[in-house]
Amino acid sequence: MSSRWVVLGRHTGWLVGGVMLWVAPVLATTPLPSVMSTNLCADLLLLRIADPGQIRSVSRQGQDARISPVADQARAYPGNRGGVEDLLYFKPDIALVYQGWMGRPHAKRLAGQGIEVIALPYPRGWDEALQTARALAARLGRAETGAALIEGLERRMQALARPRGAGAPRLLYLRPSGGTAGQGTYVDDLIRRLGLRNLAAEQGIKGWGRFPLERLVSAPPDVFLLGYFDQAQSPARSAYGRHPRLRSLLELTPAIELPGQAWGCGGLELLEVAEQISAQLTAIDQTRSRTPSP
Amino acid sequence: MLTLVLLLALSLLSLVSLGFGEAPLSIGEVIAGLLGTGPETHQVIVREIRLPRLVLAWLVGAALGASGAALQGLLRNPLAEPGLLGISASAGLGAVLTLYFGLALVSPWMLPAAAMSFALLATLVLQALTRAGSNNLTLILAGVALSSLAGALTALALNLAPNPSDAQDIVLWLLGSISDRSFDDVWLCLPFVLLGLALLLGCAPLLDALALGEAEASSLGVDLVHLRTRIVLGSALSVGATVAITGTIGFVGLVVPHLLRRFVGFRPGPLLPASALGGAVLVLAADIALRLPETGREPMLGVVTALIGAPFFLALVWRSRRDLP
Amino acid sequence: MSRLEGVAVSVQLGGRTLLHELSFQVGAGELVGLIGPNGAGKSTLIKAIAQVLPYRGSIRLEGEPLERIPARERARLVAYLGQDDRIQWPIAVADLVALGRHPYRGSWWRGAGRTSDADRQAIESALRATDVWSLRARASDTLSGGERARVRLARALAVEAPLLLADEPVAALDPRHQLEVMELLRAQAHQGASVIVVLHDLTLASRFCDRLLLLHEGRTVAAGAVETVLSADHLRLVYGIGAVIGEHQGQRYIVPWSCTL
Numbered sequence: 078m079s080s081r082w083v084v085l086g087r088h089t090g091w092l093v094g095g096v097m098l099w100v101a102p103v104l105a106t107t108p109l110p111s112v113m114s115t116n117l118c119a120d121l122l123l124l125r126i127a128d129p130g131q132i133r134s135v136s137r138q139g140q141d142a143r144i145s146p147v148a149d150q151a152r153a154y155p156g157n158r159g160g161v162e163d164l165l166y167f168k169p170d171i172a173l174v175y176q177g178w179m180g181r182p183h184a185k186r187l188a189g190q191g192i193e194v195i196a197l198p199y200p201r202g203w204d205e206a207l208q209t210a211r212a213l214a215a216r217l218g219r220a221e222t223g224a225a226l227i228e229g230l231e232r233r234m235q236a237l238a239r240p241r242g243a244g245a246p247r248l249l250y251l252r253p254s255g256g257t258a259g260q261g262t263y264v265d266d267l268i269r270r271l272g273l274r275n276l277a278a279e280q281g282i283k284g285w286g287r288f289p290l291e292r293l294v295s296a297p298p299d300v301f302l303l304g305y306f307d308q309a310q311s312p313a314r315s316a317y318g319r320h321p322r323l324r325s326l327l328e329l330t331p332a333i334e335l336p337g338q339a340w341g342c343g344g345l346e347l348l349e350v351a352e353q354i355s356a357q358l359t360a361i362d363q364t365r366s367r368t369p370s371p
Numbered sequence: 372m373l374t375l376v377l378l379l380a381l382s383l384l385s386l387v388s389l390g391f392g393e394a395p396l397s398i399g400e401v402i403a404g405l406l407g408t409g410p411e412t413h414q415v416i417v418r419e420i421r422l423p424r425l426v427l428a429w430l431v432g433a434a435l436g437a438s439g440a441a442l443q444g445l446l447r448n449p450l451a452e453p454g455l456l457g458i459s460a461s462a463g464l465g466a467v468l469t470l471y472f473g474l475a476l477v478s479p480w481m482l483p484a485a486a487m488s489f490a491l492l493a494t495l496v497l498q499a500l501t502r503a504g505s506n507n508l509t510l511i512l513a514g515v516a517l518s519s520l521a522g523a524l525t526a527l528a529l530n531l532a533p534n535p536s537d538a539q540d541i542v543l544w545l546l547g548s549i550s551d552r553s554f555d556d557v558w559l560c561l562p563f564v565l566l567g568l569a570l571l572l573g574c575a576p577l578l579d580a581l582a583l584g585e586a587e588a589s590s591l592g593v594d595l596v597h598l599r600t601r602i603v604l605g606s607a608l609s610v611g612a613t614v615a616i617t618g619t620i621g622f623v624g625l626v627v628p629h630l631l632r633r634f635v636g637f638r639p640g641p642l643l644p645a646s647a648l649g650g651a652v653l654v655l656a657a658d659i660a661l662r663l664p665e666t667g668r669e670p671m672l673g674v675v676t677a678l679i680g681a682p683f684f685l686a687l688v689w690r691s692r693r694d695l696p
Numbered sequence: 697m698s699r700l701e702g703v704a705v706s707v708q709l710g711g712r713t714l715l716h717e718l719s720f721q722v723g724a725g726e727l728v729g730l731i732g733p734n735g736a737g738k739s740t741l742i743k744a745i746a747q748v749l750p751y752r753g754s755i756r757l758e759g760e761p762l763e764r765i766p767a768r769e770r771a772r773l774v775a776y777l778g779q780d781d782r783i784q785w786p787i788a789v790a791d792l793v794a795l796g797r798h799p800y801r802g803s804w805w806r807g808a809g810r811t812s813d814a815d816r817q818a819i820e821s822a823l824r825a826t827d828v829w830s831l832r833a834r835a836s837d838t839l840s841g842g843e844r845a846r847v848r849l850a851r852a853l854a855v856e857a858p859l860l861l862a863d864e865p866v867a868a869l870d871p872r873h874q875l876e877v878m879e880l881l882r883a884q885a886h887q888g889a890s891v892i893v894v895l896h897d898l899t900l901a902s903r904f905c906d907r908l909l910l911l912h913e914g915r916t917v918a919a920g921a922v923e924t925v926l927s928a929d930h931l932r933l934v935y936g937i938g939a940v941i942g943e944h945q946g947q948r949y950i951v952p953w954s955c956t957l
Binding site (some may be wrong): 290313 | 416419420475539550554634
Binding site for chain 2 (some may be wrong): 743746747767768770771772774775776777778780782783784785786787788791792795796799801831835848851855934
């Protein structure tokens with residue numbers, strides 16, 4: 078054979094090989110499914126996990142700076158109000174809704190249009206939140222990035238975990254309406270992970286119940302966890318929060334105030350909240366140890 | 372005699388009401404807490420949590436009972452009462468506008484002031500509509516119209532309000548509640564309720580003469596304009612101030628005078644103070660009743676009074692269906 | 697000077713003039729009958745005197761303009777018995793009649809509820825005079841029309857006022873009670889009260905009244921002695937009737953007989 082042809086063949090081989098190596102990853106992967114989210118909690122998860130190119134639309138709530146911690150990030154995308162028409166307009170491959178979404182009767186029609194509706198469950202604890210995140214990441218084709226992210230969060234959470242000590246302080250989560258978080262809520266889960274005691278759970282409250290004012294007087298917590306107290310309140314429903322007895326208790330007892338929508342969704346943001354709580358508790362302990370006891 | 376019985380019932384129910392609550396206090400502990408001889412926690416529970424609720428029940432009941440009796444005497448109609456006639460609903464509208472549109476930030480007194488103003492407006496409208504004799508039909512129609520209008524405007528206001536609100540707020544306002552109130556709330560309405568009650572109770576001797584008709588009453592020396600003004604003002608003040616704090620609570624002003632009428636010889640005059648006491652008894656009884664079930668969620672006070680009052684109203688209508696035009 | 701004197705009294709209501717500059721006088725101890733066809737203005741005049749309707753002109757009681765007398769004092773001087781007999785609540789008869797003592801009750805902080813002896817006496821004599829003493833515990837909604845009329849009259853009598861205005865007090869009564877009430881009114885007049893009574897029954901008017909005032913379309917047609925006022929001409933002119941006029945035991949009776957054209 079002529080050596081010139083062999084050399085040409087080899088170069089071509091390298092060229093083709095090189096091109097294939099370059100093109101292969103693109104040819105090998107299918108494009109990521111497009112996705113839109115229709116409420117704030119779904120937005121939070123989506124913006125963490127998804128590739129920016131996948132996101133068709135986020136909810137208007139997510140873009141509202143008053144209630145959304147990711148408003149700036151969310152405004153890069155078109156907003157939607159979570160209605161069926163919005164889904165049909167944006168035509169994503171996947172639409173994230175909440176459990177009680179109004180458009181459920183239209184699921185068939187939407188499926189016919191190629192839109193898969195996924196309802197994100199309301200998490201009852203950190204583990205569930207992680208599970209949901211992993212499952213969604215897989216579904217969105219971001220299994221690897223998702224896994225890495227989630228692993229990192231898990232590690233940080235484990236760093237915070239403490240065994241419950243005998244003299245662990247009793248925390249009470251309160252909303253201005255008198256609502257609290259008892260057994261089986263993600264708030265309760267969080268408190269236990271941090272090695273603390275949930276007063277509401279100890280008092281036998283299950284789920285999202287009410288902590289009566291009288292019990293507050295007879296069995297006050299060591300530390301208050303205040304949720305939504307910084308936001309403008311519906312006057313009719315916050316009579317509890319205005320009661321002078323509660324106010325004076327709040328002045329005397331250390332309180333950790335969490336910004337309104339910090340953890341309303343019970344999703345991955347729980348970690349940041351846990352870190353905040355942990356930090357504030359340490360600060361409280363330090364002030365307590367610094368001030369000499371009478 | 373009737374007064375004595377009512378006072379006794381009121382005292383008994385008051386003690387029972389103080390005994391109700393989340394913390395399991397015995398009657399002795401309640402009294403100790405009230406008098407200040409018991410442990411501090413008991414005192415706080417009784418004085419700062421249970422007592423305001425009790426006082427509010429007195430005020431609301433007295434206001435609704437007295438104004439119901441006064442309006443019935445003035446309009447010479449047994450179906451007149453602030454709830455049915457839309458006075459309570461109008462006061463609620465005023466309160467909602469103040470609370471949800473930020474006006475209450477100007478001063479806490481804006482709240483009772485707005486509620487009383489709207490109640491006054493409603494009473495004046497009713498007066499104007501029923502000047503030339505108030506037969507049942509005109510009065511009920513006027514009341515229904517006013518009530519519906521005020522209720523719808525309240526719901527609309529809550530929908531458009533810049534402050535957060537939703538359907539639950541509408542329910543709270545239209546059905547009334549006295550739970551989780553403190554003495555701050557009591558002070559906000561107390562002066563106006565007392566003033567309103569004083570105005571109304573002072574009218575008692577004049578209302579008897581009105582049974583003869585306006586012409587003969589006037590010839591007996593009753594100043595009709597003066598009487599009307601006092602009753603209008605008294606109702607607006609007392610009902611408006613309490614609605615601002617508790618939301619609208621209905622039917623008390625209808626049921627109480629009707630029940631007590633036979634015990635005062637059907638005379639509108641003595642009926643007034645009796646209805647004030649009777650109203651307090653009824654509201655207190657309703658408030659105790661709603662705390663009886665063991666579930667954590669209490670029904671609204673207005674629901675209980677409606678459950679008592681609406682069937683009562685139906686019975687009234689049924690019995691007088693021959694008389695209605 | 698007559699006890700009650702009205703000069704040029706005019707009443708306008710809803711754009712219509714109901715009384716045109718009427719003048720009248722009623723002396724003490726007089727029973728004056730106010731007669732005339734429907735719509736003549738009889739009730740209007742009574743209401744004007746009772747200060748229930750606004751009017752122009754002057755009405756004086758013992759020389760004092762009535763509208764200037766304070767309401768409370770005036771209530772003791774003028775007792776008004778209106779036409780509307782509706783009593784709203786089923787109040788006991790005794791309590792109803794007791795309302796006539798309303799102008800005498802003390803201010804409420806001085807025990808308004810208490811009835812004095814004078815009150816009790818006035819109420820009892822009123823109840824007996826109108827023959828409703830036996831009904832005093834009955835509720836007002838159980839009374840017949842006639843009984844109710846007498847109870848209301850008793851209420852007006854309980855005021856013990858020097859001037860009594862009665863708008864058709866006998867319209868609902870049976871003949872016996874009609875006579876009894878007219879006797880009662882005449883007795884009141886004899887005791888010194890001035891009584892003005894609106895009547896439709898011309899015989900009763902002629903027999904019991906000292907003087908008559910005949911109204912027609914808001915104006916006085918005739919005033920004075922019964923014979924002069926109740927003449928055949930007046931009856932034809934004002935009422936449009938022909939009547940049988942006769943005499944029995946020195947008193948005139950008038951029986952409306954036919955309609956004139």
